[in-house]
Amino acid sequence: MSDTNLKKQSLPNKxxxxxxxxxxxxxxxxxxxxxxxxxxxxxxxxxxxxxxxxVVGMSVYIFQLYAVKQMVICLVACLAAEAAFIKMRNKxxxxxxxxxxxxxxxxGLSLPATAPWYVGVIASVVAIGIGKVIFGGLGMNLFxxxxxxxxxxxxxxxxxxxxxxxxxxxTGIDAITQATPLNAFKQMGISTSIxxxxxxxxxGSPGETSALACLVGGIYLCIRRTASWEIPAGIIAIVLIMGxxxxxxxxxxxxxxxxxxxxxxxxxxxxxxxxxPVSSPLTAKGKFIFGAGIGFxxxxxxxxxxxxxxxxxxxLLMNALTPLLNRWxxxxxxxx
Amino acid sequence: xxxxxxxxxxFTQGILPENPVYRQLLGLCPVLAVTNSMQGAMTMAxxxxxxLLCANVIISxxxxxxxxxxxxxxxxxxxxxxxxxxxxxxxxYMYQMSKSLGPYIPLIIVNCxxxxxxxxxxxxxxxxxxxxxxxxxxxxFALALASIxxxxxxxxxxxxxxxxxxxxxxxxxxxxxxxxxxxxxFGLLLGAVNWVVAKKKANG
Amino acid sequence: MNTSQQTVPDSKNRLKxxxxxQAWLVLLLAxxxxxxxxxxxxxLSPKIEANKLNETLEKVPELILGADAAQAFIDKNRQMEIxxxxxxxxxxxxxxxxxxxxxxxxxxxxxxSGQGYxxxxxxxxxxxxxxxxxxxxxxxxxxxxxxxxxKIMESVWRKQFINKSTQQQLTxxxxxxxxxxxxxxxxxxxxxxxxxxxxxxxxxxxLRQPLASAALNNQNPSDNQPNNNQEKK
Numbered sequence: 001m002s003d004t005n006l007k008k009q010s011l012p013n014k015x016x017x018x019x020x021x022x023x024x025x026x027x028x029x030x031x032x033x034x035x036x037x038x039x040x041x042x043x044x045x046x047x048x049x050x051x052x053x054x055v056v057g058m059s060v061y062i063f064q065l066y067a068v069k070q071m072v073i074c075l076v077a078c079l080a081a082e083a084a085f086i087k088m089r090n091k092x093x094x095x096x097x098x099x100x101x102x103x104x105x106x107x108g109l110s111l112p113a114t115a116p117w118y119v120g121v122i123a124s125v126v127a128i129g130i131g132k133v134i135f136g137g138l139g140m141n142l143f144x145x146x147x148x149x150x151x152x153x154x155x156x157x158x159x160x161x162x163x164x165x166x167x168x169x170x171t172g173i174d175a176i177t178q179a180t181p182l183n184a185f186k187q188m189g190i191s192t193s194i195x196x197x198x199x200x201x202x203x204g205s206p207g208e209t210s211a212l213a214c215l216v217g218g219i220y221l222c223i224r225r226t227a228s229w230e231i232p233a234g235i236i237a238i239v240l241i242m243g244x245x246x247x248x249x250x251x252x253x254x255x256x257x258x259x260x261x262x263x264x265x266x267x268x269x270x271x272x273x274x275x276x277p278v279s280s281p282l283t284a285k286g287k288f289i290f291g292a293g294i295g296f297x298x299x300x301x302x303x304x305x306x307x308x309x310x311x312x313x314x315x316l317l318m319n320a321l322t323p324l325l326n327r328w329x330x331x332x333x334x335x336x
Numbered sequence: 337x338x339x340x341x342x343x344x345x346x347f348t349q350g351i352l353p354e355n356p357v358y359r360q361l362l363g364l365c366p367v368l369a370v371t372n373s374m375q376g377a378m379t380m381a382x383x384x385x386x387x388l389l390c391a392n393v394i395i396s397x398x399x400x401x402x403x404x405x406x407x408x409x410x411x412x413x414x415x416x417x418x419x420x421x422x423x424x425x426x427x428x429y430m431y432q433m434s435k436s437l438g439p440y441i442p443l444i445i446v447n448c449x450x451x452x453x454x455x456x457x458x459x460x461x462x463x464x465x466x467x468x469x470x471x472x473x474x475x476x477f478a479l480a481l482a483s484i485x486x487x488x489x490x491x492x493x494x495x496x497x498x499x500x501x502x503x504x505x506x507x508x509x510x511x512x513x514x515x516x517x518x519x520x521x522f523g524l525l526l527g528a529v530n531w532v533v534a535k536k537k538a539n540g
Numbered sequence: 541m542n543t544s545q546q547t548v549p550d551s552k553n554r555l556k557x558x559x560x561x562q563a564w565l566v567l568l569l570a571x572x573x574x575x576x577x578x579x580x581x582x583x584l585s586p587k588i589e590a591n592k593l594n595e596t597l598e599k600v601p602e603l604i605l606g607a608d609a610a611q612a613f614i615d616k617n618r619q620m621e622i623x624x625x626x627x628x629x630x631x632x633x634x635x636x637x638x639x640x641x642x643x644x645x646x647x648x649x650x651x652x653s654g655q656g657y658x659x660x661x662x663x664x665x666x667x668x669x670x671x672x673x674x675x676x677x678x679x680x681x682x683x684x685x686x687x688x689x690x691k692i693m694e695s696v697w698r699k700q701f702i703n704k705s706t707q708q709q710l711t712x713x714x715x716x717x718x719x720x721x722x723x724x725x726x727x728x729x730x731x732x733x734x735x736x737x738x739x740x741x742x743x744x745x746x747l748r749q750p751l752a753s754a755a756l757n758n759q760n761p762s763d764n765q766p767n768n769n770q771e772k773k
Contacts, residue, residue, distance in 0.1 A: 116507070118507060130520065134527075155510065155511040155514060155516065156510050157507060158685060158686075158688045159728050162688060162727075165727075165728065306731060398565065402565070406563060413566065414573070420577055421576075421580055424581060425580075425584065427584070428588050429587075431592075431595070508687065510686045510687035513686060
């Protein structure tokens with residue numbers, strides 16, 4: 001357990017001196033207070049990019065050029081926005097920590113593949129500007145930048161981003177002509193087969209459709225300890241419990257707990273979005289509670305809200321609670 | 337009385353140096369609530385001008401009769417009267433506007449700008465000073481509302497004062513006419529104003 | 541005043557200490573303002589009430605005749621005689637406007653409301669004299685999501701309701717509307733679309749019979765009476 005906190009320890013140490021440079025910063029965290037130099041932000045971010053490879057591969061396979069286009073737009077816009085904002089704040093110019101690239105790719109994977117170019121650009125600028133830079137740059141942001149950007153365009157361009165925005169008849173790609181699985185179920189009670197959901201031959205955001213690809217990349221991240229396993233574990237545990245209870249309560253629908261698990265952006269969110277080290281809690285206990293809270297809100301939103309999916313809002317809600325979770329789960333010092 | 341600002345100073349201070357919204361952070365409820373269109377924002381600014389001017393003049397006229405522990409009651413009474421007049425007037429002559437502004441016209445009663453001006457200026461200075469103070473502060477308020485409303489209306493609907501200014505293909509940023517857009521726009525503009533002020537100070 | 545209290549503690553100053561006496565200015569202002577407000581209320585309230593009613597009345601020609609015909613109708617300086625009445629049907633009281641041209645019932649406008657996606661939707665439904673067909677739909681008030689649900693206000697969408705038979709239950713469908721009782725739902729706002737259909741269905745189900753019979757009863761006696769709202773040209 002303490003191993004997972006190593007990187008937590010090293011991350012702020014790496015960032016804060018060159019970001020703020022002035023007042024001494026008191027680090028919250030528990031022993032061992034060692035700093036592992038090989039655990040740099042850059043290495044972590046490159047790990048994330050490696051882990052995203054299967055997801056990117058699947059999305060390009062299914063959505064073809066549309067997925068490529070969306071990812072390139074978001075990637076370029078995020079890097080450009082980062083460069084511009086860094087310059088505006090007179091900071092030393094550095095894109096080499098790759099964090100903007102990760103935000104860009106995750107954003108590109110979470111927007112509808114067919115969304116027009118300006119959606120990606122605006123989402124990226126908001127993600128970097130309002131999601132990150134305004135709080136003081138990487139390491140200071142309260143919310144997951146990619147999700148801030150996505151939430152902004154989701155409300156700004158509701159027509160393009162709502163579940164129906166995913167459907168388009170003119171792309172020549174089979175998946176895009178269908179309703180997204182969650183929406184098909186919510187609106188018409190049609191459930192998609194588990195097999196399609198697992199391999200990802202369905203409509204949705206490019207990154208989210210394939211449960212298999214998300215699992216492969218996610219497990220790699222957890223093994224490398226770049227992502228804390230507690231967070232996805234918490235999410236999946238709560239989704240299993242709540243989905244299982246709904247099954248037991250005998251709702252006649254054939255949307256089972258496995259459908260809940262493999263559909264929508266649940267696994268993509270659990271492994272790649274919720275695990276953002278900056279906006280999630282520091283302690284192992286806090287991480288588990290954080291994950292459980294996300295799982296809880298996802299299920300509540302899926303069951304009761306007007307939206308078919310709730311991962312984005314769940315992550316943002318729990319991001320807001322992160323400082324509180326940190327405070328609640330400070331471990332007792334030795335001997336107390 | 338010598339240390340009190342003159343009428344002209346009161347007037348100019350209200351517009352920029354002591355702008356009620358950007359510098360004093362007062363009256364933020366209407367700033368956030370009615371700035372999704374210029375028409376609504378300017379109606380609100382006009383209503384505030386009327387209420388503030390009338391309240392300041394009345395309070396200034398009776399300033400020697402005020403008892404310290406009863407002054408707030410009198411301020412509130414006066415403000416509430418003029419707010420009610422504006423509210424009824426809008427409902428009678430600008431019905432659609434009154435409907436779209438909804439509760440925010442009656443809520444001018446609790447707008448801190450007005451009670452603040454009554455307290456700071458009108459209850460201490462002459463009628464002329466109080467009136468020019470009211471006009472200056474209202475202009476500052478109107479400027480602030482206009483700055484936020486123009487950003488929100490143009491980005492959110494592609495229009496300005498109800499006239500199309502951006503090409504028809506402009507994708508409306510719906511979020512800008514919703515409450516989150518108000519917070520974002522106001523926050524960013526406030527940051528920009530603070531940045532300019534800090535820069536000016538640094539330059540001497 | 542405070543200084544005199546301490547030096548001369550006689551009965552006169554005790555009177556001054558009474559709250560009621562201290563508050564003379566408050567009382568005076570309150571009565572003065574109160575009177576002024578009462579005057580304003582008296583002068584303006586008829587106009588405000590008229591505004592509220594006009595909001596609905598203005599829409600009546602368009603809802604019954606259709607937008608173009610209504611414009612032509614107004615251009616010709618013709619007027620409709622509009623009677624407001626309340627009809628109780630299906631446990632609800634509906635405010636119904638009977639529009640007459642030349643003494644003949646031209647149609648009805650029903651004010652109705654119901655729950656939408658984000659709040660109450662208030663709308664006006666126009667039907668022909670025999671209440672067989674819908675002649676118009678107008679949304680008075682709604683709180684649906686901007687950009688999605690509030691598209692129910694757009695005339696392009698509302699036009700779909702025109703000429704639909706009142707005998708059937710309208711349904712909002714996501715695919716292209718094919719059957720005569722189908723309305724294209726707004727993409728991304730199925731719930732708002734369905735709510736409007738639901739409100740229309742329920743109101744018409746309740747009112748179809750009463751309106752049709754009222755129109756019949758009304759026609760005979762008023763036929764031979766000349767009407768002051770006839771064509772003025």
